[in-house]
Amino acid sequence: MTKKTTPELRPAVLPAGILCGLLVALAGCGSDENTDDNVQYGGTLPDAAPREVRHEGMTETDYGDLDRADVGLHIPWAQNPISRDPVPDATLARLTDVTAETLTGFDRVTFTFEPRMAGYQLRLVEGGGGGCDGAEPGTDAAVQLAIEFPRTVANDGGTPLVDTRDLAPDLPTLVRAMQTCDEDDKVRWLLAVRGETEFRLLEVRMGNQVVVDLRSTQVDSIDPEVSDPN
16 A cells, blocks of 8 residues: 655645635636535535645646636635535536546546536545445545535436546546446546545536546645635
């Protein structure tokens, strides 16, 4: 098993203006029916221990091919669980595409839905993590990020909507992404990483996408300055 190390995280001091900008970002943009008042960030999901949180701003490089104006919510780099409740009583979201790529300093996994963005739960898990309940075997990686999409399907009458449900991109941080559940209106994926990892979440409103960035915490130095997240 890979030996885990915990980097020393330097506290970031948030000037008043920047803190307000972050709160505005978490408050959401526009009038999308999937509002941001049900996003939980910095807390814990059931049976999950608290983890360190690091705040950093977004640069143009961080957006990659995404249009900055389309990113309606930005959860900064963290190791804490993140969740959003699905839209109640709405039609099921459909997961139609999953892609993985590497960008400067991090790897990116993009989940695309129709006709709306799905709710989600993300948290780091060690061992197991497979199946619909997380109790079955997962990947061989010592560290994995489990992503669940409630009230979501990834099939149409039993025919998979996602062409490849087990990706092995062999990227700097991400080594495998696999679907472990598509039952009872819940879809679950595991992202296997090479070691101690933190993740960042972006919501792309115009494309109904949930974007998850991953990067190793094994860095020599980290700039504690925080810029406007959106």
